[in-house]
Amino acid sequence: xxxxxxxxxxxxxxxxxxxxxxxxxxxxxxxxxxxxxxxxxxxxxxxxxxxxxxxxxxxxxxxxxxxxxxxxxxxxxxxxxxxxxxxxxxxxxxxxxx
Amino acid sequence: xxxxxxxxxxxxxxxxxxxxxxxxxxxxxxxxxxxxxxxxxxxxxxxxxxxxxxxxxxxxxxxxxxxxxxxxxxxxxxxxxxxxxxxxxxxxxxxxxxxxxxxxxxxxxxxxxxxxxxxxxxxxxxxxxxxxxxxxxxxxxxxxxxxxxxxxxxxxxxxxxxxxxxxxxxxxxxxxxxxxxxxxxxxxxxxxxxxxxxxxxxxxxxxxxxxxxxxxxxxxxxxxxxxxxxxxxxxxxxxxxxxxxxxxxxxxxxxxxxxxxxxxxxxxxxxxxxxxxxxxxxxxxxxxxxxxxxxxxxxxxxxxxxxxxxxxxxxxxxxxxxxxxxxxxxxxxxxxxxxxxxxxxxxxxxxxxxxxxxxxxxxxxxxxxxxxxxxxxxxxxxxxxxxxxxxxxxxxxxxxxxxxxxxxxxxxxxxxxxxxxxxxxxxxxxxxxxxxxxxxxxxxxxxxxxxxxxxxxxxxxxxxxxxxxxxxxxxxxxxxxxxxxxxxxxxxxxxxx
Numbered sequence: 001x002x003x004x005x006x007x008x009x010x011x012x013x014x015x016x017x018x019x020x021x022x023x024x025x026x027x028x029x030x031x032x033x034x035x036x037x038x039x040x041x042x043x044x045x046x047x048x049x050x051x052x053x054x055x056x057x058x059x060x061x062x063x064x065x066x067x068x069x070x071x072x073x074x075x076x077x078x079x080x081x082x083x084x085x086x087x088x089x090x091x092x093x094x095x096x097x098x
Numbered sequence: 099x100x101x102x103x104x105x106x107x108x109x110x111x112x113x114x115x116x117x118x119x120x121x122x123x124x125x126x127x128x129x130x131x132x133x134x135x136x137x138x139x140x141x142x143x144x145x146x147x148x149x150x151x152x153x154x155x156x157x158x159x160x161x162x163x164x165x166x167x168x169x170x171x172x173x174x175x176x177x178x179x180x181x182x183x184x185x186x187x188x189x190x191x192x193x194x195x196x197x198x199x200x201x202x203x204x205x206x207x208x209x210x211x212x213x214x215x216x217x218x219x220x221x222x223x224x225x226x227x228x229x230x231x232x233x234x235x236x237x238x239x240x241x242x243x244x245x246x247x248x249x250x251x252x253x254x255x256x257x258x259x260x261x262x263x264x265x266x267x268x269x270x271x272x273x274x275x276x277x278x279x280x281x282x283x284x285x286x287x288x289x290x291x292x293x294x295x296x297x298x299x300x301x302x303x304x305x306x307x308x309x310x311x312x313x314x315x316x317x318x319x320x321x322x323x324x325x326x327x328x329x330x331x332x333x334x335x336x337x338x339x340x341x342x343x344x345x346x347x348x349x350x351x352x353x354x355x356x357x358x359x360x361x362x363x364x365x366x367x368x369x370x371x372x373x374x375x376x377x378x379x380x381x382x383x384x385x386x387x388x389x390x391x392x393x394x395x396x397x398x399x400x401x402x403x404x405x406x407x408x409x410x411x412x413x414x415x416x417x418x419x420x421x422x423x424x425x426x427x428x429x430x431x432x433x434x435x436x437x438x439x440x441x442x443x444x445x446x447x448x449x450x451x452x453x454x455x456x457x458x459x460x461x462x463x464x465x466x467x468x469x470x471x472x473x474x475x476x477x478x479x480x481x482x483x484x485x486x487x488x489x490x491x492x493x494x495x496x497x498x499x500x501x502x503x504x505x506x507x508x509x510x511x512x513x514x515x516x517x518x519x520x521x522x523x524x525x526x527x528x529x530x531x532x533x534x535x536x537x538x539x540x541x542x543x544x545x546x547x548x549x550x551x552x553x554x555x556x557x558x559x560x561x562x563x564x565x566x567x568x569x570x571x572x573x574x575x576x577x578x579x580x581x582x583x584x585x586x587x588x589x590x591x592x593x594x595x
Contacts, residue, residue, distance in 0.1 A: 009462070016418065016465045017425075018458055019446035031520060032462060038521055039407040039463075042479040045486060052481030053488060055308045055338075056294050056537025056563070062337040076201045082432035091427050092441040 004033050102127035107173045107267040107321040114157065114172035121161075121172030125154035125216050128174045132218065132265045135595040140240050141250075141260035143179050144187050145219035150174065153216045160214065169324055169348075171214035176260040176269040179220035180227055181312065182301040183207045190303050191225040191235040191253075194424050194431045194452030204301020205333045206270060206312050213328040218266055221256030225454045226421065227277055227305045229253050230526035233517055234456045241513070242285060244553055244592055248510040251281025251526075254315065258285040261315050263595060268325050269315040274306050275409050276505075276530025278313050279542035283505035283556025286544045286588050288322045288573065289315045291530075293563045294537035295340035298333035306416040307338075309409075309534040317589050319543065319573045323351035326566070345567035356575045357391030362498030366402040367529045367558075372507045375548030379555040380504045383545040386579055387502075387572075397498055399490035402532050404483045409531045410524060411467045411480035418464030421457070424449060459520065488536045495562050500572050503529050505542040505556035529558055539566040543573040544588045545580065554588065 009029045013020045020028070074087045083090035102110065102124050113119045129147055136142055157172040177183060180190050182200035184207075189195045203211070210217060224234035232240040232255030240255045242248040243263040250259040254271030258281030261269045271278040273291035282289025290313045297312045304310060314325035330344040363384055368377065388394045426432040426448035427441070434447035453461070467476035494501055507528055516523040533540035542556040557576070561568040581587050 004466070008466075012462045012465050012469075014446075015469075016458075016461045017422075017442065017446045017449050018453070018461065019443070019450040020458070021450075024450075024458070028459065028462060031459060032466070035410065035459070035463060035520060036466065036476075039410045039476070039480075041407045042404055042411060042483050043475055045401060045404055046479035046482040050482040050485050052478060053484040054481055056488070056535070057338060057340070059338065062334075064334055072201055079201065080198055080429035082426060082430075082435070089428050092435050092437075092439055092444045094441045096440070 004029065004036060103131045103264045105267070106318055107170060107316060107324060110173045110267060111170055115161070115167050121154035121157035121216065122151060124172055125150050125174055128218060128266055135263055136265060138241065138246055138595060139243055139259050139263045140238060141176065141221055141256045141263060141265055142219045143189060143222050143237055143256065146186055146217065149186065150216050150218050157214045157216070168213050170328055172216060173268060174216045174218050174266050175210060176219065176221045176257055176266040177207070177217050178254050178257050178269070178271050179223055180272055180303050181206050181270065183217065186220065188220065191223040191237060192452065192454070193236045194448070196431065198429055202301065205298035205335055206329050207301065209329050215328065221260055221269060223256055224253035225457050226303070226417070227253040227272055227274055228417070228456050228460055230280055230523055231516070232256060233513065234454055236454055239513055242510050243595060244286065245510065248512055249284070251284040251510065253277040254281045257315050258282055258287060258289065261287050261317055262589065262592060267317065268321060270312055270329070271315050272302060272310055272312045273534065274309045274413060275534050276527040278315060279505050279530045279540060279556070279558060280526055282315055282542040284510040284554060286554030286592065287315055287317050288319055288541065288543050289313070290322050290326060290541045290569065291533060291539065292326060292330060292566055293340070293539045295338050296330050296344065296566065298336040298339050300333055300335035304420040306413040307420060308416060309413060318587060319570060319577050320351045323347040323570050342564060345564065347567050347570045350567035350570035351574045353571045353574060354578070356387070356572055359392045359572065360497065360499045361387050361392045361394045362397035362494055362501045363394065364402065364501050364503045365396050365398045366400070367503035372504060373509060373548060373550060375550035376504050376508060376555050378549060379546040380557060383557050383576060384502065386576065390575055390579060397494045397501065399494055399532070401483065401486040401490050405487055405532045405535055406524060406528055408480040408483035409535060411476050412484065414460040414464035415467045415477050416464070418461045418468065421461055424452065484535045487532050491532070491536045491538060500568055501560040503558045505529055505558040509548050509551055509553035509555060533560055538563045539569055541569040541573055543576060546588065547591065
């Protein structure tokens, strides 16, 4: 397997929504390379005729009866919010300013 | 008067039921013990004095009214800080959840309340259950009661230490790659990972959803069984909860016979890299099984060597997705919201400030393994290994009723010894990971102190999915034989704190 570059690590940090410092990126680049090198061994036995297992249980969708049940009040749901306004979560801008 | 903190959970329930001591007395004794020793052990992140005493008072009132009490009524318990308890701080060992008070109870907590168990507080853990030492907690490490310079295992290290230090007779942990069994092994207590889906994950903050499972820690096998029975069972709130009867683990823990039981020693989980002292205690326990009438043989699981690499792809992949919910929008930490920054910038700043180094590492590995172009080679291959390991187990269980191995390759290591080397830290879960990948039932039970360093050694017992009772049957007989040999239980040898 190819080794991971610092530019790739920077890209991964962006995808992961982690604003890492240069020092953290330098440190992580080395560590990720070592860890990925060690775990890449899985491909040695992952032959084409082996089916993948995503879960140990045979999963099927589970539905509950469509009944009205008690739920959180708006106050309880918003109690831990970093910011709220008019019974809504208040968030920073999500669109670029034009 | 007897020191109530030295009693077993079964004994405590009996003294409460008979009126020999009140539930409030029992709770107060444990709160006092926590006040006396937790400054040095640091098992707890939050102690709920008022809530615990109120819950104990309710048990005493119930008894006074003539109601029949359950088998754990009035027994104190330590809860891993990854399970929600309404109104009680739940941090998962992370800064990103500091101060968060969940608005609902997890199903495990609801069942504990229904069983009249008294929850003393929340225990320390590796951040989001990622680790094997509790050194990854944002709130500082927990210390091993056997040697305060050593780790108590992880990620449920606060829970194992609380039980081993007699701060609580029972604790709840969670096990994604060994996080109940490994801490139990290195602190000389019993820890069980039930069959995946046996205990509801509702209200368990998710790390790796296909692997996470909550379970009991206790100082003896019967206590673990009583707690297992109290928290297990189908839950409509968890779509992966198994809709089948819970095996009768309590009856199994009271059994006294393993004659004819086929015990398979897993060849791949021993040998190079294992402490000599661990191997010695393990072999002695295996000989004991034979002398008790079990049929002991060796069995090979050829793909187990690939379990650790597969796990360190699957768990981080699931974690990178699960931890996306910590987005600074609805609860938890928010950093850098100065009115000019975008939501995406605030998210990235918050996550960088709120997550510790190991969590960041795993999110990045998971993101990489799931990326287009790498998915097949990494995550896809790991899922195939999961199939191969499940097949290895299936083949082994054709000739064996249970499998055994050491729970960990080494005894408790020193605090700080492995923090700079993630791969070395990951080796602590070498023996425990296969059961998580296959979803079967697995337990660690103490088998003595290593002659190398005088620290506890654990033996792992693995049973097929839904055969959790078999773990208890084997462990109960082993425990009785060992206690008979020693003249007391192993935990009695732990140094006074």
